Amino acid sequence: MFKFWTVSVIFVFSYFIKSHECMKYSNYTLYRGMPVNEKHLEFFRNLSDMYDVNFWTPPGNLNKPVDFTIKPEDQAGFLKKADENGIYLSTIMRDIQRAFDKQTVRSYIRRNMESFNWQSYFRFKDIHNWLIDLQKMYPKELQLIEIGKSAEGRKMIAVKIILIGSKRRSTVIVEGGIHAREWISPAFVTFMIYKTITAPKSNDKEWKAVALTYEWYFLPVVNPDGYEYSHTEDRLWRKNRNDPSVDINRNFDTAFGTIGVSFQHQSDTYCGKHAFSEPEAMAMANFIKQRSKSLEYYISFHSYGQYMIIPYAHLTTHEDNYDEMKEIGKQVEKKISRRFNTKYLVGTAYDTVGYRTSGVSGCWVKKEFRVPYVLTFELRDDGESGFALPPEQILPTCQETMDGMKTLLTPRVARFQKLGPPDRLIDCQSRIVSNTIITICNMCLFLIVRFY
Ligand SMILES: [Zn+2]
Known part of the structure; x- marks a missing residue:
């Protein structure tokens, strides 16, 4: 009898464990396609109608790579079709699951700061606990602020740092x-938090000077539900965990729903019903708004591709202080490449990744609050591992990106200044003024001709 119960319990338990196993991507292959004509682009755009495709880089402009995975049973059919259409194709990774398996995730041991590092990835709870312990270590300079709750009720945490002696x-x-x-994005932001709070005691004079210049706010994981889901259920999860799930970085109120988004719920770029429909985007917006008066820099971190992206993501034109940003970007690029020769491309989304998008957080911040320095980083790598960035690359990525931060954040004007009103608004106003003058002149001319 005892044996029967033991076996039954083990059976139920193992079934339970099995049913909660993470989705496996064994033998899913990562391909890179290079569209060189319109027909090729059309082929990639229609790919998800034919096969179960996961785009790591969606189709954009001609000659911009398209990275995607195809499930094993679809591959033979896909390769045949690609060949028939004359598609240029290379295999980046034969089996992405093998690369995911190498992305070690470690646990943080409470009050043992050494157990948190940049040689592994960490779960949300561990990042949160590490931040709580960091706050206990630096109670006068570091504070945690709960800015809201995610769709599944997780805390959205902001880290505020004002160093003693800060300007x-x-x-x-x-x-x-x-x-x-x-995953490299929260890893880098935690590294930047650590470097900022420890700056006063560090030998790094350049960063120390920068760290003592500002009031800092870090939002290391603004999509905690999605981040957890990408650890426990589906490594390739991108959106939040609302029902339906939404791409938070398409949910902001800049050209919302106009380009580079989908209105299909199952799409990876579903933008939501309306701007700020998502609790995560709303919490971020409220938090940013409260600090917008003195906001000089808004920097967001993504992966991958090694790009520095200047607003606005929905436009092909260069707006506001684009030229200044491009110049700064080039200097940052130079600084980053000095350490490990990592190359970055600088420009708008259209210029760099080759596609336009809307409802992006940074664009909203720049447009809404006229924040002068807004930049989005697509961190390592350039496509070799993509989202499966091996843990041995976490620290080098963090180090080189911190080099870039020093250049980016060294003040270049004596006093902080907001951007002026948008160019097109000025154009519009001056057009109204000149039209009014022309109308008055015409009326005068009419009166002179009529009565003389
Ligand atoms: Zn991203």
């Missing part, structure tokens, strides 16, 4: 983890 010239907000599967 508090203006505010910097650093955003991470809006897309669940881009």
Whole structure:
């Protein structure tokens, strides 16, 4: 009898464990396609109608790579079709699950700061606990603020740092983890938090000077539900965990729902019913708004591709202080490449990744609050591992990106200044003025001709 019960319990338990197993991507192959004509682009755009495709880089412009995975049973059919259409194709990874298995995830041991590092990835709870312990270590300089709750009720945490002796010239907000599967993003933001809070005792004079210049806010994981889901259920999860799930970085109120989004619930870029329909986007917006007066820098971190993206993501034109941003971006790029020769491309989304998008957080911040320095980083790598970035690359990525932060955040004007009104608004106003003058002149001319 005892044996029967033991076997039954083990059976039920193992079934339970099995039914909660993470989705496996064994023998899913990562391909890179290069569309060189319109027909090729059309082929990639229609790919998900034919096969179960997961785009790591969606089709954009001609000659911009398209990275995607195809499930094993679809591969033979897909390769045949690609060949018939003359598609240029290379295999990046034969089996992505093998690369995911190498992405070690470690646990943080409470009050043992050494057990949190940048040689492994960490779960949300561990990042949170590490931050709580960091707050206990630096109670005068570091505070945790709960800015809201995610769709599944997880805390959305902001880390506020004002170092003793800080000039508090203006505010910097650093955003991470809006897309669940881009694990290097929260990893970098935690590294930046650590470097900032330890700056006064560090030998790094350049960073120390920068750290003492600002009031800092870090949002290391703004999509905690999605991040957890990408650890426990589906490594390639991108959106939040609302029902239906939404791409938080398409949910902001800048050109909402106009380009580079989908209105299909199952799509990876579903933008939601309306702008700020998602609790995560709403919490971020409220938090940013409260600090917008002195906000000088808004920096967001994504992966992958090694791009520095300047607003606005929905436009092909270069707006506001684009030229200044491009120049700064080039300097940052130079600084980053000095350490490990990592190359970045600088420009708008259209110029760099090759596609346009809307409802993006940084664009909203720049447009709404006229924040002068807004930049989105697509961190390592350039496609070799993509989202499966091996843990041995976490620390080098963090180090080189911190080099870039020093250049980006060194003040280049004496006093913090907001951007002026948008160019097109000025155009519009001056057009009204000149039209009024022309009308008055015409009326005068008419009166002179009529009565003389
Ligand atoms: Zn992203």
